[in-house]
Amino acid sequence: MPGWKAGLAAVAALLILGGVVLLARSRAGPPARCAPGMVPLGPRCCGEGQRLEAGRCAGAPGRCAAPLTPTPAGCAAPSATVPIGAGTLRLGPSDWEAQGVVGAAREVFVPAFSLDAFEVTEQRYAACVAAGECPPLPLRGELGVPIAGVTLDEAARYCAFAGGSLPTRDQLAFAAAGPSGRRYPWGDTGAVCRRVAFGLKAGPCGWGATGPELAGSHPDGAAAHAGGRLFDLAGNVAEWATPDLPGDTISGIHGGSWADGAAAALRTWNRRLVPVSTRAPDIGFRCAYPP
DSSP: OOOHHHHHHHHHHHHHOOOOOHHHHHHHSSOSSSOOTTEETTTTEEBTOOOEEETTESOOSSBBOOOOOOEEEEEEEOOEEEEEEEEEEEEOHHHHHTTTTOOOEEEEEEEEEEEEOOBBOOOOOOHHHTTTTSSOOOOOSSSSSSSSSHHHHHHHHHHHHHOOOOOHHHHHHHHHTTTTOBBBBTTTSOOOOOTOSSSSOOOSSSOOSSOOOOOTOOOOOOOEEEEEEEEEESSSSEEEEOSSTTSSEEEEESSSSTTOGGGGGGGGTTTEEEEEEETTTTOOOOOOOOO
């Protein structure tokens, strides 16, 4: 083979090899952190066309992740509830041990109920304040982010205004786990950044976050039920449940939050006990309703 042909063959081989290496690296890399329709800006996932200002997604988005709707003020979740049929919530010894608690397997029948498809947002809470039924709270200024920094009593007052009540611990766990007892709302594996807003304060999904993501902006992590999908039952904001006994000064928050860095906090049976007066930037809620 003439020298110039050998040289061309060598160059072609190097180009092919380089292409294979680049393809392998792209496939080996982590999946996109934000859902289609959203773009990563710092620790946030904002709508396409938005910009990040002081930790907020600002400007009118051209596109948002389904099922969010673009509005001049940002991406907004619809007001929707999901009916959940009656069933049995099953927790095994390994589930308890994951929380550092030793206990026997537990089964409890959960009657049918309905649950907010999305965490209660600042937009929805502001309507309760305007009606004089909820106390005003400091807001982040994004209509689509979950209301946070709310005590159990303030959350309960909003749910009463909306015609419901705070869910029980069993309702939240059953909504997330389903009759099959899923480890995470979406299934038994795959606690990755694309599915859930967690690890945004100090990794592994982001750094420097000071609050939650837009409610519903991680649709790949939704819990599927026959009546529809429930969003952010893991991550974003941890959610209040009613105390185990009336008058208790301690209650559980469920599902982990944007500030948690470990996947164990996202498990469907996970809860953390805190005083009912707790006001924290990673605690919010959703409401339950009669079937």
